[in-house]
Amino acid sequence: MTKEKVWLSSPHMGGEEAKFVTEAFDTNWVSPVGPHIVAFEEVLSTYNSIGHCAALSSGTAAIHLALIILGVKQGDEVICSSFTFSGSCNPIAYQLATPVFVDSDTSTWNMDPDLLEQAIQDRLKKTGKKPKAIIIVHLYGTPARIEAIMDIAKRHNIPVIEDAAEALGATYKGKKLGTFGDLGVYSFNGNKIITTSGGGALVSENEAWIKKARFLATQARDAAPHYLHSEIGYNYRLSNICAGIGRGQMMVLDERVRQRRDNFEFYTRELGTLPGVYFLPEPEHSFSNRWLTTLLIDPAQTGGVTREDIRLALEAANIESRPLWKPMHTQPVFKDAPSYVNGVSEKLFDQGLCLPSGSNLPTADRSQVVEIIKKVLKK
Numbered sequence: 001m002t003k004e005k006v007w008l009s010s011p012h013m014g015g016e017e018a019k020f021v022t023e024a025f026d027t028n029w030v031s032p033v034g035p036h037i038v039a040f041e042e043v044l045s046t047y048n049s050i051g052h053c054a055a056l057s058s059g060t061a062a063i064h065l066a067l068i069i070l071g072v073k074q075g076d077e078v079i080c081s082s083f084t085f086s087g088s089c090n091p092i093a094y095q096l097a098t099p100v101f102v103d104s105d106t107s108t109w110n111m112d113p114d115l116l117e118q119a120i121q122d123r124l125k126k127t128g129k130k131p132k133a134i135i136i137v138h139l140y141g142t143p144a145r146i147e148a149i150m151d152i153a154k155r156h157n158i159p160v161i162e163d164a165a166e167a168l169g170a171t172y173k174g175k176k177l178g179t180f181g182d183l184g185v186y187s188f189n190g191n192k193i194i195t196t197s198g199g200g201a202l203v204s205e206n207e208a209w210i211k212k213a214r215f216l217a218t219q220a221r222d223a224a225p226h227y228l229h230s231e232i233g234y235n236y237r238l239s240n241i242c243a244g245i246g247r248g249q250m251m252v253l254d255e256r257v258r259q260r261r262d263n264f265e266f267y268t269r270e271l272g273t274l275p276g277v278y279f280l281p282e283p284e285h286s287f288s289n290r291w292l293t294t295l296l297i298d299p300a301q302t303g304g305v306t307r308e309d310i311r312l313a314l315e316a317a318n319i320e321s322r323p324l325w326k327p328m329h330t331q332p333v334f335k336d337a338p339s340y341v342n343g344v345s346e347k348l349f350d351q352g353l354c355l356p357s358g359s360n361l362p363t364a365d366r367s368q369v370v371e372i373i374k375k376v377l378k379k
């Protein structure tokens, strides 16, 4: 008998989504305009306590538009966390600008503020120019040291794009992630904490910027009876159908956060005291959405068992797990980019594994994951 595959993070509908989608069909609002888009933007703004929101086709599109709005062009440099998914930094390359990667700290696994300061000063010295923007990421839903990073950015007068693609619902000192930077980004891709099948959003307190994002996302059509363009535009708007899914998902978001956090608590309770197994504690003042539960395996303390041994044992049982993000400064496509590294993200990549973390993960599957890991560690 082959057991059904256990996924890392699969879509989890709440129940109301299909109703909103049917409504879109019944009213023939099936294009990238319509009432669900407006309502989805409103509910996202309200949930995050932020002034303005543009619903877009992906998180990557949101980062791309943020860079354009901040005037990033060919020859500019943009600082970005190295320990992230390529969606954070590919848009820098779309703009023919140069990414400058900054490594992580050990307390959040996100951008190290001291290294950020060093990077800014060194770029100033080497190029005579300030980086045009900073993209900071809250990986796996754990808040970065956002206050320290914002202080540095303000002191140097460099705008911050906050990539909260994995961090919807997480907070720092009670304030939602994605609302600290000049612009914030969310993703509703299929594996994120909530999904619109594919989608994203750009948020800001700056209304003009969000209006500009909507304009650019709909092919930059100037006000005229014919199609008139004085700028290059993009086809980046979310469809009204997907926005309908998003409205249903927002109704269960806080429940999804609770379920994901429950996965984390279960895994840490079962595995957290084993030698060589480490889970990242929640940093001070932080509330993580624990989008994915991640652990580190230190072979020096496990008698040589590596995270790859565990990944392969899970795979043999048809259970999906995945190494942590491979740092961008080690990616072939970004190998020539300037980078400021301290070894932290490379070690996380070597030792880290994301465990099945869906909000709809059956408890029996979760227990099986734990049993397999315990067995591998006993060998």
Ligand SMILES: *Cc1c(COP(=O)(O)O)cnc(C)c1O
Binding pocket: 057, 058, 059, 060, 061, 084, 085, 086, 087, 088, 137, 163, 165, 166, 186, 187, 188, 189, 199, 200
């Ligand atoms: C998913 C993700 C993105 C990109 O979002 P898409 O909607 O898939 O384009 C960007 N940054 C991070 C950190 C992500 O995890």
